[in-house]
Amino acid sequence: MDMSSTPLSNGIVVDRVTRKFGDFIALDSVSLQIGQGEIFGLLGPNGAGKTTLLNILCGLSQPTEGSISIFGMTFRDNHNDIRRLLGYIPQETALYEHLTAEENLMFHARFYGVPAAERKARVNQALALAQLESRRKSKVKEFSGGMKRRLAIVRALIHDPRLLMLDEPSLGVDVQSRVEIWNRIKEIKAEKTIIVTTNYMEEAEYLCNRVAILDRGQLVALGSPEELKKAHLGEVIELTINTDNISPDVLAKPAQIFGAITETCTVEKLAERGPGWVKVSLRVPDAGVKLTGILESAKGNGAETTEVNIREPSLNDVFIELTGKRLRE
Amino acid sequence: MEIFTSALALARKDLISWFRSPMHVLVSFAPIIVIMVVLTFTMGDTETMPVAVVLDDPDDPMAQQFAGTVGGIGTANFAWFEVVTTDREEAETLFQNNELLGIIEVPAITGQLQSGENATVRLRIANLNDDITKNFRQRVQEACLVFNDRLQVSSVVPASPSIKANFDTFLPEDLPAQVFFGAGLVALAIIMGGINNACTLVAREFEENTYKELVLAPGTISIIMGKWASALVQTFISVGIVWGLAALVCDFIPQGSIFPLLLLILVGSLAFAGLGTLLGLYFKQVMPAAIAGMLFSIVGWWFGGVIWADIWPQSMQGIIAAFPTTYLIRAFTKAALLDLYTTYWFDVGILLIFGVVTAILSYILLRKKTAL
Secondary structure (H helix, E strand, C coil): CCHHHCCHHHCEEEEEEEEEECCEEEEEEEEEEECCCCEEEEECCCCCCHHHHHHHHCCCCCCCEEEEEECCECHHHHHHHHHHHEEEECCCCCCCCCCEHHHHHHHHHHHCCCCHHHHHHHHHHHHHHCCCHHHCCCEHHHCCHHHHHHHHHHHCCCCCCCEEEEECCCCCCCHHHHHHHHHHHHHHCCCCEEEEEECCHHHHHHHCCEEEEEECCEEEEEECHHHHHHHHCCEEEEEEEECCCCCHHHHHCHHHHCHHHHHCCEEEEEEEEECCEEEEEEEECCHHHHHHHHHHHHHHCCCEEEEEEEECCCHHHHHHHHHCCCCCC | CHHHHHHHHHHHHHHHHHHCCHHHHHHCCHHHHHHHHHHHHHHHHCCCEEEEEEECCCCCHHHHHHHHHHHHCECCCCECEEEEECCHHHHHHHHHCCCCCEEEEECCCHHHHHCCCCCCCEEEECCCCHHHHHHHHHHHHHHHHHHHHHHHHHCCCCCCCCCCCCCCCCCCCCCCHHHHHHHHHHHHHHHHHHHHHHHHHHHHHHHCCCHHHHHCCCCCHHHHHHHHHHHHHHHHHHHHHHHHHHHHHHCCCCCCCCHHHHHHHHHHHHHHHHHHHHHHHHHCCHHHHHHHHHHHHHHHHHHCCCCCHHHCCHHHHHHHHHCHHHHHHHHHHHHHHHCCCCCHHHHHHHHHHHHHHHHHHHHHHHHHHCCC
16 A cells, blocks of 8 residues: 555554553554555554553543544543444354344344334445355354354444454464455455454464554554565575584573574574484574675584575564564563 | 433343343342241241230139130131140249240229229230330230220220230231231332332343443433333332232231232332442442342331331331331332321322432432443
């Protein structure tokens, strides 16, 4: 998406929002803007403040300090108007288990004021989008986790909201269902602004135009996945090294293997190890230029390199770099 | 208009879910059935009271007549007293062995009564519990009244009751106790139905995390309206079931028009649905909300008089007046049992005020709990 053509101020504006629960600061002066038509990802480890921010954006919680506006409106002045524009899918799939798929959708349509003449068509469209037409008369309690999640997503679309908020949309579903859910979200992208919180970096990369990474309530990065990768990491060199001639002391601090060259790159971790070998990851701003020097330094310190792999960093690498945490910590 | 559409959609959804969960339907009236069974069992034990009637002077004609009155008094279905013995020594032994509920000692009263003086009979009661004691005294009091009536008719002595009433004999003489309990149980069904149905409907939305879908929709008031409408329908159904059982088991058949009773079910259900909504919002879990609702219902029913608040001592009347249940029970039992409406509109007014207050509090608490 070309953000220069999107008036961010007409979308969602989060201005220095802080949310405290007693002494605990769940969100700490977070500011960001989301343009109309964007799919925007909120990333962060558990407890980073993603759901708190989402709850504030949909009015389920109020900021302790700061303000938000949705399409130029505030909850204080335009409470019901904003509500009509919102579709929200909470983290926990919350459907009425004793009702059928069709009854769940029809209830939502009635409750959210969809005109009677349009309800049936909207329900049929939603069932088609969720690929649940053949199960329309089945009670939801008989559905799998993936089917329930798909139904929950299309249910939130029945009243045709302009802003759709999805809290961990593919949490707890199998890989196949996850891809189906992503495809459904891609299909509904047109003309809607979508905010997604997720722990899955591949989900964010697949779906989002831009992402914000939160950690301990603070905004630590904001931009498109490509921008973040470029700005924070460069490239990743993975070396498999024979450890027969390396002392355990050196292995304990793998940066020693590479000597002075580590001043221009970052030895990230011992990614894997086995009998007689270790795999080391290095983040390097310019891998093509630095590779020869790295290999020579390793050789000079008695480390024989048996395999070299250069790859683009993933959003996962950015995430770990910025938050210091692996996913699902 | 949109609010009503939303409220109706919510009520419809709740009722479909309710009817598809037989356990939920059963829970809405099962506690009352248990109480009914227990009361019926208890009442069965105390229908006829074993007593001894001991005459100070076995040859005193009016003392004999009073003893005959005690032995003969009762309803068409059962005698109130079984006179086990008139022998003082045997009476004492049986009383000590807890085989008699009481001894009625009748002095030689003919001379006193013929000279226009009041006479007194002495009661010795095995006060096993308050209910039996009250019931026993009430029945003896009734025997005295019957005896005095006969004296007046025969003009043998000047009219004067033999024993003063110790408590208000407000209850009609010709209705068996189980009928009163039947009316009281239907009143309890209204109270318990209103509270528990509403608190379960509200708490379940939180327990199953479905409340977010509701509170994010425009128009918070439609949630309360929808929940109350569902609770109203559920309560009418559970009250209907309890009423039917009360008619079968307790011979409870209303004396007057059915419409004032239907109005009371409507107003009572909504008023107590307000309290149930508050409990559901406070606890956010079905089990603790339902237990709290049931406790309030039964305590309120008990202090509200079970069948009639007037049976409680004066010292308790302040507490009784504070319970909204008192007004529902009073209005319902008076209308159903006596076709009497002296306090009806006052009682309905109190219930309406209670309903409005709980509705406002529910709205405020709902907005607070969901940070709207």
